[in-house]
Amino acid sequence: MEAQCSLCRFCPKLSISLIRSPNYSFLLKLPSSSSSFVQTNHSTLRSVWFKENIARRKNVQMVVSASLKGEVSKTVIQKKKLAVFVSGGGSNFRSIHEASLEGSVHGEIVVVVTNKSGCGGAEYARSKNIPVVLFPKTKDEPNGLSASELVATLKHFEIDFILLAGYLKLIPLELIQAYSKSIVNIHPSLLPAFGGKGYYGMKVHKAVVNSGARFSGATIHLVDEHFDTGRILAQRVVPVLANDSAEDLAARVLKEEHGLYAEVVAALCDERIIWRSDGVPLIQSKEHPNEFY
Ligand SMILES: Nc1nc2c(c(=O)[nH]1)N[C@@H](CN(C=O)c1ccc(C(=O)N[C@@H](CCC(=O)O)C(=O)O)cc1)CN2
Numbered sequence: 428m429e430a431q432c433s434l435c436r437f438c439p440k441l442s443i444s445l446i447r448s449p450n451y452s453f454l455l456k457l458p459s460s461s462s463s464f465v466q467t468n469h470s471t472l473r474s475v476w477f478k479e480n481i482a483r484r485k486n487v488q489m490v491v492s493a494s495l496k497g498e499v500s501k502t503v504i505q506k507k508k509l510a511v512f513v514s515g516g517g518s519n520f521r522s523i524h525e526a527s528l529e530g531s532v533h534g535e536i537v538v539v540v541t542n543k544s545g546c547g548g549a550e551y552a553r554s555k556n557i558p559v560v561l562f563p564k565t566k567d568e569p570n571g572l573s574a575s576e577l578v579a580t581l582k583h584f585e586i587d588f589i590l591l592a593g594y595l596k597l598i599p600l601e602l603i604q605a606y607s608k609s610i611v612n613i614h615p616s617l618l619p620a621f622g623g624k625g626y627y628g629m630k631v632h633k634a635v636v637n638s639g640a641r642f643s644g645a646t647i648h649l650v651d652e653h654f655d656t657g658r659i660l661a662q663r664v665v666p667v668l669a670n671d672s673a674e675d676l677a678a679r680v681l682k683e684e685h686g687l688y689a690e691v692v693a694a695l696c697d698e699r700i701i702w703r704s705d706g707v708p709l710i711q712s713k714e715h716p717n718e719f720y
């Protein structure tokens with residue numbers, strides 16, 4: 428009898444099913460590409476199940492995969508530590524924070540960085556007892572940090588990923604080099620269209636409507652030293668309707684942004700980002716680990 432094994436939720440990379448053999452040991456059926464079976468036994472399954480539940484309590488995620496040679500190896504994925512950068516209302520920040528609290532994002536927002544101490548995102552962070560750091564140092568924000576002070580602060584918080592969510596200042600090269608392939612940004616258009624210096628907030632949507640474009644959307648990309656030129660990681664498309672105002676379009680795009688950002692941050696925290704040989708980052712599907720998008 429073939430039964431879906433409890434191992435499957437540990438090893439999303441393999442679609443494994445259990446076949447109970449006559450001597451009561453378990454055979455792990457590897458993906459259809461190989462007809463081979465690997466032998467395991469009840470005690471392995473029981474110990475994996477036990478460790479997985481212990482792991483859950485320790486903020487780690489256990490991934491178990493069965494090798495062709497029959498070793499059942501376990502990979503422990505630590506819960507990631509996230510820094511979110513905001514300048515405005517912070518709805519994307521709130522969306523990611525809610526996903527983190529309900530568990531769909533295996534990460535914790537441990538610090539918020541802003542260039543506007545009174546913005547909505549910073550107020551929300553304070554209401555949730557999340558530390559707020561000012562960056563950069565300007566005449567309006569004399570208490571802001573320098574780039575090197577910010578890097579030191581983020582290292583102190585042991586940050587794994589930096590998420591820009593409506594942050595409006597240029598991220599300096601020093602921070603980009605300190606967090607290589609670990610800074611992402613969300614932009615409210617289908618890059619490379621309608622991106623770059625001067626393209627932020629409602630300015631983007633006004634340009635899209637005025638252009639007559641029939642589609643727009645949201646883009647999440649890796650951050651490099653220029654505005655909006657980093658490798659694209661994910662996009663969602665929305666229609667631009669004939670009588671849309673810029674505000675109508677902004678609301679439609681923002682709704683997609685919230686879902687897209689939570690999905691991408693979940694993939695980052697699950698270590699499901701795979702770099703194609705030509706440098707394009709892909710996301711490994713959680714439901715179908717053999718599929719990438
Ligand atoms: N090194 C990088 N830093 C930032 C990036 C990036 O891709 N690389 N993305 C931006 C976010 N962004 C678009 O997604 C963006 C934000 C702001 C601007 C812009 O023109 N800003 C104005 C100042 C606006 C203000 O202070 O109110 C400007 O620099 O003149 C363009 C794109 C975040 N950082």
Ligand SMILES: NCC(=O)N[C@@H]1O[C@H](COP(=O)([O-])[O-])[C@@H](O)[C@H]1O
Binds near residue numbers: 518519520594614627
């Ligand atoms: N170029 C950067 C840019 O325009 N970012 C945009 O600012 C808004 C922030 O909203 P939020 O503060 O409610 O998340 C979002 O629409 C985001 O895509």
